[in-house]
Amino acid sequence: MRKRLTVAGAALLTLLAAVFAFVQPAHAAAGFSVANGRLYDANGTEFVMRGVNHAHTWYPQQTSSFANVKALGANTVRVVLATGDRWAKNSAADVSNVISLCKANRLICVLEVHDTTGYGEQSGAITLDRAVDYWLSIAGALNGQEKYVIVNIGNEPYGNQGYATWATDSANAIKRLRAGGIAHTIMVDAPNWGQDWSFTMRDNAATVFNADPARNTVFSIHMYGVFDTAAEITDYLGRFRSAGLPIVVGEFGFNHSDGNPDEDTILSYSQANRIGWLGWSWSGNGGGVEYLDMATSFDPTRLTSWGQRIFNGTNGIRATAREASVYSGSTPTPTTPTPTTPPPTTPPAGGCTASYTIVNQWQGGFQGEVKVTAGSAAITGWTTRWTFTGGQTVSQSWNAALSGSGGAYTARNVDYNGRLGAGASTSFGFIASWNGTNPVPAVTCTAS
Template sequence: MKTRLSVVAATLLTFVVGLVAFGMQPAHAAAGFTVANGKLYDANGNEFVMRGVNHAHTWYTHQTSSFANVKALGANTVRVVLSSGQRWTKNDTADVSNVISLCKQNKLICVLEVHDTTGYGEQAGAATLAQAVDYWISVQSALAGQEKYVILNIGNEPYGNQGYATWATDTSNAIKRLRTAGFEHTIMVDAPNWGQDWSFTMRDNATSVFAADPARNTVFSIHMYGVFNTAAKISDYLGRFRTAGLPIVVGEFGHNHSDGDPDEDAILSYSQANGLGWLGWSWSGNGGGVEYLDLAINFDPANLSSWGQRLFNGANGIRQTAREASVYGGTTPTTPPTTPPTTPPVTTPPPTTPPAGKSCAATYSIVGSWQGGFQGDVKVTAGSAAISGWTVTWTFTGGQTVTQSWNATVTSSGSSVTAKNVGYNGNLGAGASTTFGFIGSASGTNTAPTLTCTAV
């Protein structure tokens, strides 16, 4: 997580897709996770999609219960902040072993990262990628034999907005040093520019960096904050990696930031539609004016922030989409909500076939309930002709109110609610569907309302 970033207006550059056949199997068999066809596979050969959070362990080493709490909320992965000793107290071999043990006890995949590299070239005292490799070699005994459960993220946001031209060379050299030292783990590499790659340095050099790994077992990580404030920017950046057959994850992102307003709904919906992993920033303990990025307030899993509710309980969020890694026996969605619904899920009947012409139909579902609140989802389906926009309206009859929404612009007037499409989900082909969701409050009977859908 960066503490500052100068936002630079970025002009999209031409992305050169390498001619290397990255869909081929790794050059040699790894002991744990592998990469093929731009996808990540676990040691059993099953595709694995990260759905998890970042945890600032190095600053809160006593918060060991966080691993169990994150798991109980449904996550399948935790990215753990470690220090190599350049800027903060070094996490020694014993501590790294304990972190891995906590991940395994709670059936979480562990992404371990060195945070001291953050903003190198712009941040005073930041470590180099070479120093990060020195650290990994110094704690290698804790990592040996853990390839099934651990992904090694060399260094967090390894360059700021200065000196990043050497990112590709330095990253390639770091990967090769780790392989020479005997590391067989999947390696994750972060983008420069405080992780946001507005210069497209990682994007345009990813082909050569991937080829530098003798094991062909490297995953790229982009951090999405204010630079990624529209669905178009998000889909363009991630889509170019997909086209190139290169594995990409969103290693950090938030719902807001001091450098701008990221489009978290688009990040989540695009990732879900395209099988890309992500890790939200961050579990708890943020400071420096970005305390609003805490998912759990004061490390309390029963006191989620609005960001936490969105990430864990919202559409395309962790509860809906996370699958436990098969190395732990997981084949179904991870654990259900810790607070079960007080009433069975309520769903309106399926819509009748929409009439001809520009039309749409909508269905309303209550997908989770808790004391005083609930999560609702609405599915919008175009009729027999394509539409360019939609509006869904309803009237609550039980005193419910909408407190937060995603994938739609939702407004209320008394008990009446109006939801309109956002920029990226208004155009629907004939018979095509999209969804939006919301968090609501409810103090009485939570009856599903009747919906009206209007198309343009």
């Protein structure tokens, strides 16, 4: 069982901001960079990761996963790779293809070596130094991709034994990568199976950051059973923010064999403080943690409850992800689409109105949202209807029972959002395809 420390028991391990004083570099035009504890893309635009982990090395045939997670709104995918020491090696050609899939789908690639997992405790795990050997051996696939790729040296590089050398080993690994010509932003994982219950990463992060000649390192904490209270989550992440050091939640779940993580606090605190996160994982889990699959059998139309929470829930991917500006060549300007049928100032008594918005659109696909508003009297249920005229087809929906025939669609409330007080609103969403044009249909609403 993994050891845990309470926040109260660790109170004396307070970080002093002075310990973390360092000089930040100017934004690197070649790729991602770090300044004042924030991550910036090659345009100098702040980038906050909102994405998922994908087990590519075990499921190399699942290349459609990149497009699928993008269609669900993600801006980043953390890709599992292997050195050949523990699992079959991902070649330079394979890594180049992974990067091309990320770029084709306008995703940022975080590439990680998984063979280091639990070193010192897990049989067959390799050292960070050995992981560096792998990265240098495939440098040809990485060089020139600094705008799109972040190099995560090794996943959960120590278990609960032998982790005292984490800081020295991490610093040496970073220096070797830089000496070998790797100019990317580097990500380092915490020890203790990624959860840092010993605070080894937290208390040595400044030393490791300053060991990077480029000052371009990001720290990654994995949040499972160790982080089962709001206090533990906010204390850990907050110390990095106060110290001006970049931190992301590189993995987390809504449940785990070692405890029940507080995923709501992870999501809300990260959103409030512009901290990146990458949920574990898209699909293909085994060994008793199959419940961490977000999609059943890699099918984006069969999201699990965990997948619905990550993509469609409060502070989830759809609500918070912003695409990296390097894919548009400039800083994106947020826009708010104008609904075709805005609700009147005073909705009709006993009835309801509905408005349709295109939230996000990409080549061949889009995310739509319909907002339902009750009239001047409460309602107990609602039904909306519309007809597509551009050949659009809905593939997935949430927060409504939706059916369609041809271009005609009907969406009815589900159990938890049918009752609306006078003037109150709710909304539901969907993913759909389009070809050629994507006109906005008129939507009607009938109350019950």
